[in-house]
Amino acid sequence: MSLGVRLEGLAVRHGDAHVLERTDLELPAGSFTALLGPSGCGKSTLLNLVAGFARPTEGRVTAGGEPVRGPGPERGVVFQHYALFPWRTARGNVEFALKRLGLPRPERRRRALAALAEVGLADGAGKYPAQLSGGMQQRVALARALAAEPEVLLMDEPFGALDALTRTRMQTLLRELWKRRGTTVLFVTHDIDEALSLAERVVVLGGTPGRILADRAVPAGPPDPELRSLIARHLGSG
Numbered sequence: 001m002s003l004g005v006r007l008e009g010l011a012v013r014h015g016d017a018h019v020l021e022r023t024d025l026e027l028p029a030g031s032f033t034a035l036l037g038p039s040g041c042g043k044s045t046l047l048n049l050v051a052g053f054a055r056p057t058e059g060r061v062t063a064g065g066e067p068v069r070g071p072g073p074e075r076g077v078v079f080q081h082y083a084l085f086p087w088r089t090a091r092g093n094v095e096f097a098l099k100r101l102g103l104p105r106p107e108r109r110r111r112a113l114a115a116l117a118e119v120g121l122a123d124g125a126g127k128y129p130a131q132l133s134g135g136m137q138q139r140v141a142l143a144r145a146l147a148a149e150p151e152v153l154l155m156d157e158p159f160g161a162l163d164a165l166t167r168t169r170m171q172t173l174l175r176e177l178w179k180r181r182g183t184t185v186l187f188v189t190h191d192i193d194e195a196l197s198l199a200e201r202v203v204v205l206g207g208t209p210g211r212i213l214a215d216r217a218v219p220a221g222p223p224d225p226e227l228r229s230l231i232a233r234h235l236g237s238g
């Protein structure tokens with residue numbers, strides 16, 4: 001299951017700071033979109049609006065046609081920093097996140113173990129964050145988001161803190177998960193190559209205030225150097 005997301009006529013202002021203006025974006029159900037842009041252009045702001053952590057100054061955000069009024073289990077979020085509870089095991093961290101769904105304990109446990117297995121961490125379920133590598137901790141964070149069975153997955157530079165090899169593995173895992181689950185994905189990154197290798201579509205945000213500078217489909221198959229240089233030009237002009 002997946003939900004489409006729509007952002008219409010968005011503006012975000014903090015006092016005199018105009019972060020986003022006149023931004024419209026539609027994420028079809030089941031699509032995988034990468035959001036690129038220079039630091040400070042409003043990528044996290046946009047993602048946080050969809051997550052329901054923030055409200056726009058103007059405009060509206062809907063998921064599955066319903067206005068977003070706050071965070072909800074149908075919209076899972078994964079950040080660069082895993083924010084795991086150090087005193088809970090991997091399984092405990094995932095189970096804890098399921099509490100707000102009001103699921104009975106055995107169901108929380110079943111889902112936590114299934115999600116950890118899905119991200120390749122079945123063997124690490126009983127370990128504490130300090131006993132896990134950065135890549136493994138990020139798998140726990142991903143399992144925590146997936147266990148709630150979200151229809152939209154919002155990822156804010158989730159692999160930014162990982163070494164190159166771990167990052168490549170996580171990218172492969174994410175592509176597999178997306179293909180299997182068909183979840184709508186919005187993926188914020190600084191990295192053009194990461195965006196082009198993961199997503200079906202790349203949206204570039206930039207300028208002051210931030211707005212959409214480019215919105216391109218990523219063709220399947222080998223990397224397209226022209227698309228890459230077009231995006232690089234837009235990023236340079238942000």
Ligand SMILES: Nc1ncnc2c1ncn2[C@@H]1O[C@H](COP(=O)(O)OP(=O)(O)OP(=O)(O)O)[C@@H](O)[C@H]1O
Pocket residue numbers: 014017019037038039040041042043044045046
């Ligand atoms: N609560 C706030 N009050 C004032 N300014 C804010 C607030 N939140 C964000 N901003 C400003 O909004 C702009 C966009 O921030 P945002 O974090 O969305 O950018 P970003 O593109 O995600 O950046 P990065 O790539 O560095 O994470 C920044 O200039 C930031 O300083």
